[in-house]
Amino acid sequence: MASNKEDVKLLGMVESPFVSRVDIALKLKGVEYKYEVENLQNKSEFLLKYNPVYKKVPVLVHNGKPISESLVILEYIDETWKQNPILPSDPYKRALARFWSKFIDDKIINAARKALYTHDEKEREKGVEEIEEALHLFENELKGKFFGGDEIGIVDITAVLIAYWLPIIQEAFGAKLFTSDKFPKLYNWSQDFNNHPIVKETLPPRETLMAYYKGHYERHVASNK
Amino acid sequence: MASNKEDVKLLGMVESPFVSRVDIALKLKGVEYKYEVENLQNKSEFLLKYNPVYKKVPVLVHNGKPISESLVILEYIDETWKQNPILPSDPYKRALARFWSKFIDDKIINAARKALYTHDEKEREKGVEEIEEALHLFENELKGKFFGGDEIGIVDITAVLIAYWLPIIQEAFGAKLFTSDKFPKLYNWSQDFNNHPIVKETLPPRETLMAYYKGHYERHVASNK
Numbered sequence: 268m269a270s271n272k273e274d275v276k277l278l279g280m281v282e283s284p285f286v287s288r289v290d291i292a293l294k295l296k297g298v299e300y301k302y303e304v305e306n307l308q309n310k311s312e313f314l315l316k317y318n319p320v321y322k323k324v325p326v327l328v329h330n331g332k333p334i335s336e337s338l339v340i341l342e343y344i345d346e347t348w349k350q351n352p353i354l355p356s357d358p359y360k361r362a363l364a365r366f367w368s369k370f371i372d373d374k375i376i377n378a379a380r381k382a383l384y385t386h387d388e389k390e391r392e393k394g395v396e397e398i399e400e401a402l403h404l405f406e407n408e409l410k411g412k413f414f415g416g417d418e419i420g421i422v423d424i425t426a427v428l429i430a431y432w433l434p435i436i437q438e439a440f441g442a443k444l445f446t447s448d449k450f451p452k453l454y455n456w457s458q459d460f461n462n463h464p465i466v467k468e469t470l471p472p473r474e475t476l477m478a479y480y481k482g483h484y485e486r487h488v489a490s491n492k
Numbered sequence: 493m494a495s496n497k498e499d500v501k502l503l504g505m506v507e508s509p510f511v512s513r514v515d516i517a518l519k520l521k522g523v524e525y526k527y528e529v530e531n532l533q534n535k536s537e538f539l540l541k542y543n544p545v546y547k548k549v550p551v552l553v554h555n556g557k558p559i560s561e562s563l564v565i566l567e568y569i570d571e572t573w574k575q576n577p578i579l580p581s582d583p584y585k586r587a588l589a590r591f592w593s594k595f596i597d598d599k600i601i602n603a604a605r606k607a608l609y610t611h612d613e614k615e616r617e618k619g620v621e622e623i624e625e626a627l628h629l630f631e632n633e634l635k636g637k638f639f640g641g642d643e644i645g646i647v648d649i650t651a652v653l654i655a656y657w658l659p660i661i662q663e664a665f666g667a668k669l670f671t672s673d674k675f676p677k678l679y680n681w682s683q684d685f686n687n688h689p690i691v692k693e694t695l696p697p698r699e700t701l702m703a704y705y706k707g708h709y710e711r712h713v714a715s716n717k
Contacts, residue, residue: 320595320599320629329584332584334584334587334588334591335591336590336591336594338594339587339590339591339594340587342586342587342590343583343584343586343587346583346586347583358568358571358572359554359557359559359568361567361568361571362559362564362565362567362568363559365561365564365567366559366560366561366564369561369563369564370545374545404545
């Protein structure tokens with residue numbers, strides 16, 4: 268479906284799980300695109316022009332038209348390139364897929380931030396409880412090999428944050444939030460997801476992320492002194 | 493398209509702008525439904541069963557199947573009852589509509605909370621700046637009579653919070669965030685929206701909301717003593 272006339276650019280940075288979502292979706296669809304690396308310390312003219320509201324990555328630019336916000340981009344990709352759908356066709360199942368994608372962004376991310384980036388011990392402990400509760404709810408939603416069933420869908424892609432990023436970030440921070448003994452089903456899913464051939468070739472090297480998030484952790488510790 | 497076999501219930505409370513969104517969308521579609529009033533101080537078995545994750549309204553129950561989260565419900569309504577579409581058909585315009593709906597929930601609501609519910613004066617002032625900046629960005633997006641063009645669309649419906657609720661809440665709190673002199677275009681839109689015949693018959697009485705949010709304000713003041 269992609270023709271030579273298509274011009275698809277992804278403004279991103281390898282350390283971002285939100286960019287990774289778009290990366291994975293485009294690769295699953297077989298869409299050719301150019302990845303333009305952004306440096307958030309020194310934002311490009313393109314980024315400021317294409318995402319004036321948030322000035323954040325990812326931004327997908329399709330034939331000159333920019334789209335921001337990873338979940339909005341995933342829906343756009345699915346509507347624009349119909350092959351290998353990432354949303355179900357049934358409206359009720361679509362609603363559930365949207366609900367759980369949003370759950371990851373609203374609930375899991377906020378709880379993870381609180382559990383990792385809070386200096387106050389009591390608040391941090393509350394964050395740990397919240398993320399464990401949220402991960403249990405999420406794990407209970409897993410009915411097949413993937414959240415999308417036999418194939419990877421939008422919920423799996425959104426949850427790359429849990430499958431690949433969270434284990435690295437928690438190690439960098441010396442925390443244990445998502446472990447195979449607490450969440451065996453979700454852990455198995457994360458292995459299947461990370462080892463899916465297309466996902467695997469798309470994910471950035473573990474060492475790159477570990478160095479980046481160790482830097483986060485050091486700054487986090489320093490900010491408490 | 494609605495037949496006698498359809499069983500549509502909305503679990504809601506009149507004071508909630510999130511419930512109002514669903515209310516308006518169903519009315520615009522001409523879908524018959526039963527409104528079941530929830531008391532959040534004493535949540536019904538239904539609510540706990542149908543929205544175990546957030547235990548919040550609105551919940552739409554269609555033929556026994558529950559859906560939560562107002563933006564997810566709006567998309568479901570548009571996909572299930574095709575008459576009077578509330579999302580554009582073009583994928584790029586759909587992406588923009590989703591982006592601005594999300595902007596209201598992520599940016600405007602958080603800024604409004606900060607500007608109204610923060611005790612610390614400096615933080616509150618930052619909230620006021622943030623909501624003014626966000627409302628300016630939002631106003632600049634208004635190209636026609638409605639955000640949806642000639643007809644009301646998903647962005648207008650999502651923004652019922654700005655059109656109808658915000659003027660009442662700010663009055664209850666003695667604040668002036670959204671005024672006709674600061675945001676003339678957005679103010680005119682809010683009048684057109686609130687006076688749209690279907691919206692008008694759906695909105696709860698001003699006095700009901702005023703009494704409710706004055707109660708909020710009194711508790712907010714008391715919590716600082």
